[in-house]
Amino acid sequence: MLLIPAIDLKDGQCVRLRQGRMEDTTIFANDPAEMAQRWVDEGARRLHLVDLNGAFEGKPVNGDVVRAIAARFPGTPVQIGGGIRDAATVAAYLDAGVQYCIIGTKAVQEPQFVIELCKLFPGHIIVGIDAKNGMVATDGWAEVSAVAAVELAKQFEQAGVSAIVYTDISRDGMMKGVNVEETAHLAANISIPVIASGGIANMDDIKALCAVEDNGIMGAILGRSLYEGTIALADAQCYADQQ
Known part of the structure; x- marks a missing residue:
């Protein structure tokens, strides 16, 4: 299982939010590229x-930072989400060296948009599904839709989506543990690989995800747990590799 450090960008800084609330922000670095260097150095x-x-x-705001990180680490794949609502944005990011673009809100609003992107940029499109109580949230988690996460994911099974990033927004940034049950349920019911996100607090969460990895969980995104030191990236990746 691949462990992926998160670098959340707000006003050019590296931050973490609690449950996606912009007003509940912790700044961890003024230079996100230096933070990226730390995680690359740790493996x-x-x-x-x-x-x-x-x-x-609804449009890129921290694009210059993203491009700088992609250029600085050409050997490390970068995936970016947030404000990607048209093909031109995807093309610009890929031209800058980004490997994957994550489509969230527009995947809910216009599933056909994702299908078209997969045709234009095969192998480079990830769908981000942010959910609360199994229902999809959109617009920076400000709205909860009437669409079930599994139903949305199934719409993209034949499209060529590289992965689904599944985030339980009730747990994100809260350090209360990943929602293993919901993540495993999603992975078991679709053919697209799933990347777990939200609430991963310590090695118990890594072990729990590794235990259900065979369901189709290909990776996990680590945020606050890395920044607050409750998980050491190199050690955690070593454990995941051994499972």
Whole structure:
């Protein structure tokens, strides 16, 4: 299982939110590229970037930071989400060296958009499904839709989506443990690999995810647990590799 450090971008800084609330922000670094360097030095094989401003505004806001990180670490795949609402944005990110673009809100609003992107950029599209009580949340988690996470994911099974990033927003940034049951349920019911996100607090969560990895869980995104030191990336990845 691949462990992926998260670098959440707000106003050019590296931050963490609690449950996606912009007003509940902890700043961890003024230079996100330096933070990326730390995770690469500790053995990160992929980086997960989120343009938080972009998620709320519906367009890239921290694009310069994203491009700088992609250029600095050409050997480390970068995936970016937040504010990606058109093909031109995807093309610009891929041209800048980003490997994967994550489509969230627009995947809910216009599933056909994801299908078209997969045709234009095969192998480079990830769908981000943020859910609360199994229902999909959109617009920077400000709205909860009437769409079930599993139902949404199934719409993309034949499209060529590289992965589903599944985030339980009730747990994200709260350090209360990952929702293993819901994540495993999603992974077991779709053919697309799933990346777990939200609430991963310590090695118990890594062990629990590894235990159900065969269901189709390919990776896990680590945020506050890395920044607060409750998980050591190199040790955790070593454990996951051995399972």
